[in-house]
Amino acid sequence: MLKQVDALLVLSFGGPEGLDDVRPFLENVVRGRGIPPERLDAVEEHYRHFGGVSPLNARNRDLIAAIRQRTDLPVYFGNRNWHPMVEDTVAEMMRDGVRRALVFATSAYGGYSACRQYQEDIVRARKTVGDGAPELVKLRHFFDHPEFIAANADAVRAAAAGLPADLRDDARLVFTAHSVPVAVDAAGGPPEEGGYLYSRQIAEAARLVAAELGVGEYDLVWQSRSGPPEVPWLEPDIVDHIDALHDRGVAAVVLSPVGFVSDHVEVVWDLDTEARERATELGMGFARAATAGPYPRFADMVVELVAEHVHDAAPRSLGAVPSAGCTVNGAPCAVGCCAPAPRPSRPE
DSSP, X not given: OOOOOOEEEEEEOOOOBSHHHHHHHHHHHHTTSOXXXXXXXXXXXXXXXXXXXXXXXXXXXXXXXXXXXXXXXXXXXEESSSSSBHHHHHHXXXXXXXXXXXXXXXXXXXXXXIIIHHHHHHHHHHHHHOTTOOEEEEOOOOTTOHHHHHHHXXXXXXXXXXXXXXXXXXXXXXXXXXXXXXXXXXXXXXXXXXXXXXXXXXXXXXXXXXXXXXXXXXXXXXXXXXXXXXXXXXXXXXXXXXXXXXXXXXXXXEEEXXXXXSOOHHHHHIIIIIIHHHHHHTTOEEEEOOOSTTSHHHHHHHHHHHHHHHSOOOOOOOOSSOOOSOOTTOOOOOTTTTOOOSOOOOOO
């Protein structure tokens, strides 16, 4: 028998909503990790470029409103690094009488930061609240869910349509995702033992979106590296790749941030600012697709993931790469799945 579900918790990274929030937010992101102040100074400047406001919280509130239109379940909002903090939200849920809730984490993929750290957030929040804290079950990865793929494909079509007509047909499709240290991506061992789960799932999502678009050739690159140069990270970097495309005579690019569910400062800085400026300097046409989160299909998908638990709906997926995370009966991740490895922190 499926257990009763009382609510849904949307759990996200969090982001500042004003200039006074930026430094405390960044200090929350890197707490306990020994990140030098000068690194925070550099990232803080990115936020100040946008008035200290990350789009992330607003986008999540929009998503929650869309989910509420599609379900009778109460929907709560909590973050890892900024208000509303997940500990406060779980305490509110307990006061409201919630005994068991599902958790939708705003990341489609496996890996430590993309998955397991959200499990740690859940454990920490319940421990902070103490006796009577609701049971919290994290929903599964959704990198290959048909609605996630379709939403990303819709976004690419809309972006490409904004290019000049003479550039549109020959524009190069480039997928982007947040880079991580190679050692972090490899955690878990060889692919057959669960290693490289993050990069394999990203590559599979890119393949599926390209197939949905009927595009046979495309690129997958990385962005937002924040570690020291001596530590290998996933490459190539998006700006370096734009240089390489220009050298090959590519006249225009369409960037799809398939590794992200929502815009936040890393997306709008790395892509809308740095990548766009580089393409403009080189005289290349440039279009950036929206993230999947604002599309109605995405909210439909969240409700469908909930239905896998509440109504025993059959899970849908398109990919051939293994997934992980909680199954319909709430089983935990495999031992060692998405294990952490020593790495620099990555502010949003």
